[in-house]
Amino acid sequence: MTTGASIYPDEMDKGATSNHMGIGRMLIMWRRSVYKVVYQELIVFLLLFGILSVVYRFVLNNDQKKYFEQSKVFFQSYIDHLSVPFLLGFYVTTVAGRWWQQYLTIPWPDRLMLAIQIYITSDQEPIRELRQGLVRRSLLMLVLLLRSISPAVRRRYPTLHSLVLDGVMTRKEKQSFESIVPVVNLFWVSATWFATALQDAVSDGMLTNEYGTKLIMEEFLEFRANCGALWSYNWVSIPMIYTQVCTLSTYSYFIACLVARQYTGPSHQSLQDIDIVLPIGTVMELVCYVGLLKVAEQIKNPFGDSDEDFDLNFLITRHLRVVYLFCSFFNFHHSFIFVK
Amino acid sequence: MTTGASIYPDEMDKGATSNHMGIGRMLIMWRRSVYKVVYQELIVFLLLFGILSVVYRFVLNNDQKKYFEQSKVFFQSYIDHLSVPFLLGFYVTTVAGRWWQQYLTIPWPDRLMLAIQIYITSDQEPIRELRQGLVRRSLLMLVLLLRSISPAVRRRYPTLHSLVLDGVMTRKEKQSFESIVPVVNLFWVSATWFATALQDAVSDGMLTNEYGTKLIMEEFLEFRANCGALWSYNWVSIPMIYTQVCTLSTYSYFIACLVARQYTGPSHQSLQDIDIVLPIGTVMELVCYVGLLKVAEQIKNPFGDSDEDFDLNFLITRHLRVVYLFCSFFNFHHSFIFVK
């Protein structure tokens, strides 16, 4: 089994970048930053704001100016009625909770491997193959599932053949898989193969411990259940109307700001307005609120390609690598390591 | 066992639609959209708003106008006292959490199938029938339960006879089921049949592994417990007063808006009101707040017919299909697939 993707050993050990940055560096970086996700909206906003400002100052006559100023007050009252930060606060909290649950749901093969190691012990060739086959099939299930929910993993494994090349699937399995009419998502077929292999191992006398069979099976059922849960998260998302309401109110807030935050000379109400060209306050608001909306949009489906998405390809590479070490390396050095 | 409903293979793989749409497309689509759920309220609101506006401008005399303007101020103060977004924020968060818990509670037969596969192994006809019978009975329990809580599933299976036609229930089972006086919900009767069949398998020597019996039983008890939990979610809902309070305050807010947002000429207080026909700001508020209220109404009972409800009929079809594959296909190809 070889790993097709490049390995980047440091990434996992150093942990999430944001944990170790100072506040200063965090505020000026670009990758994964709020600036990157909002800059398009910001440019459009500033452009429109500038055009409106120019039109008001140099194009409109006095009557039209009067009308514009009245529009401004109208839009200002609109802004005061909306509760954008409140809606976003609840929405982001809900989405972020769901995002983290999904991360915790991604199954890891390590517990299953340990259960297999303790109960299927011999160093003989067929038993080594059995061990490897069991772990490989559970990984295959995970990869098949991730292919169907993550564009990134599908790019890595565009066809079943690429799975065969990477050693995750055998040719026979590919044939068998393709012979099924694909009416529904079929990632669970690999679970059936796992069960059949385990059952063969029992009937062939390679796995004689009943407790072992049960423990391996329990661990595998957990692995299977997590795969199913990931699929469920993908099938049903946050109710779309919730997302729409938050998006609508945020964008309409800033459309209203285009007029409401224009400088229209000293008004009767607030006597000391200041004639500025750049509406700094509104820009900060836009960065914050649209930034929150965008991060919610990204983490709503964390199996995609955006910066905050889980690096599933790295995880797959890690698992392949660990399985490789587990199957070949440790049993080879077995005798010499454990001389006490 | 045949599946009566049409199969739509792509749906499950592509995941929730809202995950893959751009923001632009999301804001203009109709199906599942906030516009669809609020358009009736919106039309009524605009109609009443227009009538009031016409009456004020063309019907009322000056004294009556004065009185109307005073009413406007009165309703404006009412609007300022209400905290509609705040109430809705807490309410929607509570309802959405409950909705997701219900989704995760829907039991899947896959774990049970794997446990049966590993411990009840032979290819002989009676044992194949035993396997199929066990899985079918657990599915039958799920379908009987869903019939009683979901109108959509009840439409698919209007009578017990339709269950027999679809192969989910046998004729004998139907007779037996009908012979019980239906004093309480009886979906759990199928669980009794499952247990009896398993017990027969043990006493007939078809299932000799004690560990296997325990593992199958444990998995089945989980399946049973989830069915019971779904029933519990249906029996007791969010306290109705909570729903009433949110609905009342939202609707009364917009009834007050009918008067409070009318244009009544430049007032003494805010000097630059603008004479507009369409109260855009209020329309946006109505879309957002009534939209949230409606989505909460829909997902409060997610087993119904609305757009955001779980597609239970598709799930049932998927399970029937998978059980069919599991029971006939894999064991047939057994020998050739697992040649290593």
Place this chain on the structure above:
Amino acid sequence: MTTGASIYPDEMDKGATSNHMGIGRMLIMWRRSVYKVVYQELIVFLLLFGILSVVYRFVLNNDQKKYFEQSKVFFQSYIDHLSVPFLLGFYVTTVAGRWWQQYLTIPWPDRLMLAIQIYITSDQEPIRELRQGLVRRSLLMLVLLLRSISPAVRRRYPTLHSLVLDGVMTRKEKQSFESIVPVVNLFWVSATWFATALQDAVSDGMLTNEYGTKLIMEEFLEFRANCGALWSYNWVSIPMIYTQVCTLSTYSYFIACLVARQYTGPSHQSLQDIDIVLPIGTVMELVCYVGLLKVAEQIKNPFGDSDEDFDLNFLITRHLRVVYLFCSFFNFHHSFIFVK
């Protein structure tokens, strides 16, 4: 075992009423409604408001009116400082979460019954009695517990004798139970009887499967743990100060409103107050906020008699009925049902 209470078969199947009502019907119904819980407060409020209004208009002289108008401003500023909806939002969310946890904690005997069915199988009379005795004792524990925490259940079973009449307790058990000095809540005594009966079954050779004993015991321990958890919920409630603070601020808010919302003629500040007799806005606020407070009060202790409380007597009747069906009916029809 007979059931003393009347059976209402439809209730469980139709689910929570509020799930299937239209919004219109929901807003006008009385049972379980917000109107029912707030009407007393509302009448008192309107009475006092009216008296104050009459006093101000017809009793007070000009100087006193001046003083009253100043009081009004004072109370208005008080109202602005309080954050009633905010406090209530957090409070109701906390209470509602706890309420739902309690509902999920109520144990159901169904899992235990299935475990007993699969491992204690014979149709002989003593074994049927054993089965029934085991299930009955677990139900007895639940009923004894519910009697001590729910007034409704205590009304149904006012004495231990009524338990004997309903077949939930035997005469011997009643004697034994009464012979214990009641220093602490004794619902758990029935669990001891269950264990003793199971232990006797093992030593008498009626239950020979070790796995079965363990599975039955595990299920029973879960049942026991849930009973204990229900008791714990009853023993320690939401910290009372939290409730007091929310109640105090809500009521003092409306006491302040009695003065603050009076009509005192066109003021200098807001020029167009309107002379109305009925303070509609304040009434809506009272319905919403006091309604929320009252629903929190009700669901804080969901084992009582109010409309939103769990219908424990119905649940007990359901369990008695299901146990009856389980013990007599199914084994009688056993042979004919499961002819494949």
Place this chain on the structure above:
Amino acid sequence: MTTGASIYPDEMDKGATSNHMGIGRMLIMWRRSVYKVVYQELIVFLLLFGILSVVYRFVLNNDQKKYFEQSKVFFQSYIDHLSVPFLLGFYVTTVAGRWWQQYLTIPWPDRLMLAIQIYITSDQEPIRELRQGLVRRSLLMLVLLLRSISPAVRRRYPTLHSLVLDGVMTRKEKQSFESIVPVVNLFWVSATWFATALQDAVSDGMLTNEYGTKLIMEEFLEFRANCGALWSYNWVSIPMIYTQVCTLSTYSYFIACLVARQYTGPSHQSLQDIDIVLPIGTVMELVCYVGLLKVAEQIKNPFGDSDEDFDLNFLITRHLRVVYLFCSFFNFHHSFIFVK
């Protein structure tokens, strides 16, 4: 084994007091009330407020009055910027969630007792002693732990000798416990004794059922894990800065109120201030906000002495009493109770 503390049998059955009180009684009671926790702060506040009021009216000359009035406006603006109810809402929700988790974490010996009862059955004297010894050691672990985290339990058992007197610890165990250099919290030593006793029972043939050993051990490990979790809750609390920020902003809010809520004659801004001596509104605010802060302070460490803390000594007495009943009573009456 005798119980040193007095038994109050009614307390557990009647449940949390606050569940059964009317709203009226709740608002006027003193014990556990918000008045009790805030009265000191309230007296200090009113004293200072009165002094300031007297100074302003009778001591200051006109220029100083002018300055005072300006200070008042300054502090009023400060008050408007702070979000005390908001901060407190989030803080109290967090603390209350943690408080309830701790309550659910307190382990109960009942499940363990049932598991012991079912598998260690004989009425012979050494086996009765074994049963009692096992349960006693698990209780000893709980008491040792609670002594180190709860001042109330430490007062009940000031020395190890008092544990011996109460029958929870034997003399031998006390010697052994004291012979260990107390480098770390040693409550877990009792768990080791439990395991040793169980192991002896197996090797002496008093416990022959392997399944029984495993079930007892699993239950005991749960008991042990809960003790460890309680200790963990005690070791790490809510981040102190969070508490500080909430405390600081609440107290500084009311310090600002001392000036900001003074009556300074009819101002230019709000024309109708009212000359009142007692700032009722501010008093209500103080009762609510300081009350919430204080209840959070109390329930942050629920093992102390305050009114809302868990009554651990009562729980210990209850457990001792139940263990006594379990060990002596039931087995004595065994034969006569279970005559069917």
Place this chain on the structure above:
Amino acid sequence: MTTGASIYPDEMDKGATSNHMGIGRMLIMWRRSVYKVVYQELIVFLLLFGILSVVYRFVLNNDQKKYFEQSKVFFQSYIDHLSVPFLLGFYVTTVAGRWWQQYLTIPWPDRLMLAIQIYITSDQEPIRELRQGLVRRSLLMLVLLLRSISPAVRRRYPTLHSLVLDGVMTRKEKQSFESIVPVVNLFWVSATWFATALQDAVSDGMLTNEYGTKLIMEEFLEFRANCGALWSYNWVSIPMIYTQVCTLSTYSYFIACLVARQYTGPSHQSLQDIDIVLPIGTVMELVCYVGLLKVAEQIKNPFGDSDEDFDLNFLITRHLRVVYLFCSFFNFHHSFIFVK
């Protein structure tokens, strides 16, 4: 096995400091206090505020003053639009929940030790070594993991050699560990060694109880799973944009305050501004909001060096000490302790 770090026996028993302090002492202490985390920001703020104040009063001419006053109004309106406390409330709640989950995830070896004690019982030398070896390897896994995620633990154990010196790792294991190409985090290698040692114990007849093997394995898999979960928490953190938005809005709020809270003489709007040198209100706001932001920053990665971080080195020392006691002390005194 010796412990390299100094032992401080009192710390664990006295619990979290903040639980036992009075409110007064809490507000004035420095260590772990909000003052310590915000004093730098506070000094910078006051410095800039003072400079601006001096410039306005003594440097600017009248026209420039006019412009400055207009800027002030502009920044004031900006401040009113931002919802800093709201954003921080949601953010801190999310981060604090994650922080506590991480704390509960740290695995403790105590359950595993008890399971080993009960099933691997003899006092013979090789079996004592087996016991010690098993517990040591699980601790080694924990330490290897913590080294890679916590700078504090890495300082304690800068090299693998320091682990050998402290007795946590053997020389052989170090050689073996270093012979693996470090492509991915390798803490799990120690789990493989644990499994191999357990497997050897079974094949050598030192562990004959099948149930024991399964229970030990189940406990170890839990320990392993918690290590993996800790690693997962380190790999993926709170979405960085969320942190950025909160940081940005907090800091920009106080930058705006630099101008907006300057004294600019009696304005037309609020007639009685007060000329103060120190903006006390703004300072309190800065302490509160920046304090919350900083505590969130600290507890986002609780394995670091800041005051609120978990004292992992103390935990490791505690575990080493307990394992030492467990392995040598108790079995030595075994016979004399348990004479009943």
